[in-house]
Amino acid sequence: MVFALLALIVFKDKTVTQFVYSGLLSFVLAAIIYVRYHKAKLTKLFYREALAFASFTWFVVGVLGAFPILFITDAGFTDAVFESISAMTTTGATILVGLDNMPKSFLLYRQFLQWMGGLGIVIFVVAILPMLNVGGMRLLRAETPGPIKNDKLAPRVSSTTRYLWLVYVVLTLLCAACYWLAGMSGFDALAHSFTTVSTGGFSPYDGSMGHFDNHWILAIADVFMLLGAISFALHYNNFTRRALRGYWQDEETRWMLISVAAISFILFLFVFNHGVHDSVSESISQALFHVISFMTSTGYGADDLSAWPAATAGLLIMASYMGGCAGSTAGGSKFIRNILTVRILRQQMMQAIHPQAILTVRYQGKVVKNDVVLAVMGFMLLVAISSLVLTVLLAMTGLDFYSAFTAVVACINVLGPGFGEVSSNFIPVSDTGTWILSFAMILGRLEYFTVLTLLLPKFWRD
Amino acid sequence: MVFALLALIVFKDKTVTQFVYSGLLSFVLAAIIYVRYHKAKLTKLFYREALAFASFTWFVVGVLGAFPILFITDAGFTDAVFESISAMTTTGATILVGLDNMPKSFLLYRQFLQWMGGLGIVIFVVAILPMLNVGGMRLLRAETPGPIKNDKLAPRVSSTTRYLWLVYVVLTLLCAACYWLAGMSGFDALAHSFTTVSTGGFSPYDGSMGHFDNHWILAIADVFMLLGAISFALHYNNFTRRALRGYWQDEETRWMLISVAAISFILFLFVFNHGVHDSVSESISQALFHVISFMTSTGYGADDLSAWPAATAGLLIMASYMGGCAGSTAGGSKFIRNILTVRILRQQMMQAIHPQAILTVRYQGKVVKNDVVLAVMGFMLLVAISSLVLTVLLAMTGLDFYSAFTAVVACINVLGPGFGEVSSNFIPVSDTGTWILSFAMILGRLEYFTVLTLLLPKFWRD
Numbered sequence: 001m002v003f004a005l006l007a008l009i010v011f012k013d014k015t016v017t018q019f020v021y022s023g024l025l026s027f028v029l030a031a032i033i034y035v036r037y038h039k040a041k042l043t044k045l046f047y048r049e050a051l052a053f054a055s056f057t058w059f060v061v062g063v064l065g066a067f068p069i070l071f072i073t074d075a076g077f078t079d080a081v082f083e084s085i086s087a088m089t090t091t092g093a094t095i096l097v098g099l100d101n102m103p104k105s106f107l108l109y110r111q112f113l114q115w116m117g118g119l120g121i122v123i124f125v126v127a128i129l130p131m132l133n134v135g136g137m138r139l140l141r142a143e144t145p146g147p148i149k150n151d152k153l154a155p156r157v158s159s160t161t162r163y164l165w166l167v168y169v170v171l172t173l174l175c176a177a178c179y180w181l182a183g184m185s186g187f188d189a190l191a192h193s194f195t196t197v198s199t200g201g202f203s204p205y206d207g208s209m210g211h212f213d214n215h216w217i218l219a220i221a222d223v224f225m226l227l228g229a230i231s232f233a234l235h236y237n238n239f240t241r242r243a244l245r246g247y248w249q250d251e252e253t254r255w256m257l258i259s260v261a262a263i264s265f266i267l268f269l270f271v272f273n274h275g276v277h278d279s280v281s282e283s284i285s286q287a288l289f290h291v292i293s294f295m296t297s298t299g300y301g302a303d304d305l306s307a308w309p310a311a312t313a314g315l316l317i318m319a320s321y322m323g324g325c326a327g328s329t330a331g332g333s334k335f336i337r338n339i340l341t342v343r344i345l346r347q348q349m350m351q352a353i354h355p356q357a358i359l360t361v362r363y364q365g366k367v368v369k370n371d372v373v374l375a376v377m378g379f380m381l382l383v384a385i386s387s388l389v390l391t392v393l394l395a396m397t398g399l400d401f402y403s404a405f406t407a408v409v410a411c412i413n414v415l416g417p418g419f420g421e422v423s424s425n426f427i428p429v430s431d432t433g434t435w436i437l438s439f440a441m442i443l444g445r446l447e448y449f450t451v452l453t454l455l456l457p458k459f460w461r462d
Numbered sequence: 463m464v465f466a467l468l469a470l471i472v473f474k475d476k477t478v479t480q481f482v483y484s485g486l487l488s489f490v491l492a493a494i495i496y497v498r499y500h501k502a503k504l505t506k507l508f509y510r511e512a513l514a515f516a517s518f519t520w521f522v523v524g525v526l527g528a529f530p531i532l533f534i535t536d537a538g539f540t541d542a543v544f545e546s547i548s549a550m551t552t553t554g555a556t557i558l559v560g561l562d563n564m565p566k567s568f569l570l571y572r573q574f575l576q577w578m579g580g581l582g583i584v585i586f587v588v589a590i591l592p593m594l595n596v597g598g599m600r601l602l603r604a605e606t607p608g609p610i611k612n613d614k615l616a617p618r619v620s621s622t623t624r625y626l627w628l629v630y631v632v633l634t635l636l637c638a639a640c641y642w643l644a645g646m647s648g649f650d651a652l653a654h655s656f657t658t659v660s661t662g663g664f665s666p667y668d669g670s671m672g673h674f675d676n677h678w679i680l681a682i683a684d685v686f687m688l689l690g691a692i693s694f695a696l697h698y699n700n701f702t703r704r705a706l707r708g709y710w711q712d713e714e715t716r717w718m719l720i721s722v723a724a725i726s727f728i729l730f731l732f733v734f735n736h737g738v739h740d741s742v743s744e745s746i747s748q749a750l751f752h753v754i755s756f757m758t759s760t761g762y763g764a765d766d767l768s769a770w771p772a773a774t775a776g777l778l779i780m781a782s783y784m785g786g787c788a789g790s791t792a793g794g795s796k797f798i799r800n801i802l803t804v805r806i807l808r809q810q811m812m813q814a815i816h817p818q819a820i821l822t823v824r825y826q827g828k829v830v831k832n833d834v835v836l837a838v839m840g841f842m843l844l845v846a847i848s849s850l851v852l853t854v855l856l857a858m859t860g861l862d863f864y865s866a867f868t869a870v871v872a873c874i875n876v877l878g879p880g881f882g883e884v885s886s887n888f889i890p891v892s893d894t895g896t897w898i899l900s901f902a903m904i905l906g907r908l909e910y911f912t913v914l915t916l917l918l919p920k921f922w923r924d
């Protein structure tokens with residue numbers, strides 16, 4: 001809020017009062033929450049309270065962040081909350097159109113909100129999530145290459161936060177510098193670095209990255225989207241050890257890079273054969289950029305995808321389900337789970353051929369424990385079931401099936417853009433549908449279990 | 463083949479020579495296979511050979527059944543094989559149009575092929591599948607209420623086949639009699655009983671069940687589709703004990719009936735509110751019929767679904783993923799797996815709240831073993847992954863995403879009709895796409911693992 005107020009003075013547009021109002025409102029609400037939760041906070045958290053705390057935090061912060069949007073644009077309450085949650089969860093789906101003519105301070109606020117969201121996510125997934133017994137993240141906790149091994153939540157959060165801040169800020173500044181060198185204005189470079197490193201995907205332009213029509217900028221975005229989708233604990237380790245090799249030694253990062261290359265190659269062949277772009281280099285650049293944008297769940301666009309052959313949507317949707325690495329800002333299922341899922345299924349088939357053999361699943365050289373296997377499979381099943389159920393619910397609000405499905409994909413994978421009716425913005429979605437999608441963003445961002453556990457009647461009973 | 467030849471003489475149309483040719487061809491091929499496999503057969507089958515045998519049988523029988531279609535209609539080889547595999551797997555997807563004007567003997571052959579396919583499936587899922595270590599069916603084997611507990615494949619198959627034949631024929635005759643009493647001609651009654659009890663869904667009319675415009679017929683179809691989707695071993699037990707209560711005591715059957723009621727009710731509210739049909743009774747009849755038709759994977763139609771609100775497609779797709787009961791002719795995931803999946807996920811969430819508690823999953827009063835839990839989750843994941851990957855592949859052959867997805871749903875769940883471009887037939891699908899879908903039908907019919915295990919390089923290596 002303070003940042004937004006400062007930004008005002010620099011840009012001198014007429015949104016000062018609105019920011020003051022929202023700031024005051026947020027302050028009052030934050031104060032109430034602080035007083036309410038102060039005693040229960042962090043040191044003595046039980047699993048149940050931690051689960052509830054995480055979900056409610058994202059919702060409350062989403063509502064708080066909505067006030068400037070409500071006051072400055074002509075969006076209603078539902079849409080403003082959606083936009084704010086979309087920023088906070090680094091989804092990047094928008095209900096705004098005509099960004100190019102909006103006040104610059106507001107646009108920067110929106111970018112900054114997503115950057116803050118990204119930081120919040122990194123802290124959540126690195127420090128808090130491994131403590132909760134959800135989604136197989138105890139594995140990550142054991143495997144985390146970061147310096148933090150503390151089992152108490154409060155010291156863990158504060159010490160982790162310190163080093164994550166550092167990595168996050170350094171990456172953002174590097175990204176902004178590269179954008180600026182490639183020809184962006186200072187404002188554009190900062191605004192886009194905020195949403196590249198956070199794999200958020202908001203842009204101050206309706207045309208997203210296509211606005212610049214510059215392949216150097218796409219290439220820079222490629223690199224920093226990938227960096228944003230790699231575990232921040234791994235970044236920290238590699239920074240301190242000055243060991244670039246560490247990335248390739250990490251099984252998760254390695255498979256993400258291999259998958260990016262493979263899917264980009266297929267997409268390139270497909271796009272080039274259909275003559276969407278004439279030149280080979282243009283086709284490669286576009287294919288690579290979109291695969292990285294979707295796989296890291298950033299959601300930047302640089303071309304009119306509706307002019308691409310229909311199957312590209314399928315490939316990009318598949319990429320977005322894969323997601324980035326655990327411990328990063330990326331969404332999707334995460335590569336650690338993809339790798340384990342493939343190995344689990346292969347092991348089950350091998351077991352069908354050799355019923356007597358005792359086969360195990362390995363990750364990073366170690367045998368994966370049975371409860372982790374179950375948790376990973378449970379997570380993947382929840383992804384599939386949530387996709388189907390939310391699509392049906394959304395279709396009931398009046399969207400066609402394809403738009404409903406891609407809207408759900410865009411939200412549960414915290415990706416951003418959909419296809420069909422929701423390819424450029426989410427205005428066609430009804431109010432009920434918008435709330436469903438707001439829920440979907442938090443559901444996907446907090447890795448399903450965190451939110452769904454709250455819906456068990458048993459959760460509240462004893 | 464003999465049956466088809468006999469049918470010819472009754473109908474006196476000019477397809478005799480074509481049937482004779484196909485019959486001879488089939489005989490020669492069958493003889494070759496028999497000689498080739500005679501020694502390896504049944505008594506000494508290893509898991510690996512059993513898996514390969516099951517998959518190849520369905521493919522070879524699919525090709526054999528295709529000859530009459532190739533000779534009599536103007537379908538090409540690809541389409542004829544698709545139609546035949548569609549019959550054999552009781553899918554009921556068709557590449558034929560203008561059925562109403564085709565020779566009656568051919569139409570009856572097509573219905574009969576599906577009926578035989580249904581019987582083959584029942585024998586496969588009750589006698590053979592539980593012996594293979596795939597998809598959690600060892601659970602079924604332990605829980606099977608049927609009289610067969612033999613562990614040797616050959617005696618098991620022959621003794622099981624005897625009592626399954628009985629149940630299958632009795633249900634078919636009952637169904638035909640009811641249709642006939644409700645006003646169908648003898649030909650129609652027999653032809654439709656063939657594809658109701660087998661939950662196949664082929665009809666000799668382009669209009670499917672809508673051809674008759676008779677709510678009694680829909681109600682009869684409702685009952686017999688449900689009977690075809692209940693475990694045939696359970697039928698046998700209840701027949702011999704004369705205990706109708708046995709159906710409700712079976713957890714799987716009970717949850718299928720509850721789900722049918724619940725989803726029909728939602729669909730009814732939805733259809734009635736949108737004013738698709740004026741009267742309440744008409745709306746109930748149509749909603750119930752379509753939910754049962756999709757959930758049991760029969761795939762009959764009785765109305766122009768494209769005039770229904772878009773969300774109905776979503777509801778029906780969801781129903782078709784659920785499927786019927788294990789040990790029946792129905793496709794989909796099967797209710798035993800749906801029940802276990804819900805319980806496994808709920809248990810994982812409970813575990814997140816109470817990390818120290820030791821929680822188990824129960825089915826039919828007994829604790830479910832860990833390897834069954836893994837196998838069920840593996841199966842469900844394969845359903846989801848296959849859906850996505852096959853949809854993308856199919857979209858690459860030129861279909862739009864929605865048509866591609868619903869075509870895949872229709873084939874892997876052995877349902878039959880899709881939506882969008884493939885709502886009435888599969889003619890719009892390219893040749894490559896048709897082969898992908900033929901593969902998808904066998905994949906879904908043989909419960910994924912059986913087929914996918916063959917694709918492991920390791921399968922062939924040692």
Ligand SMILES: [K+]
Binds near residue numbers: 090092200414415
């Ligand atoms: K995003």
Ligand SMILES: [K+]
Binds near residue numbers: 554663760
């Ligand atoms: K069917």
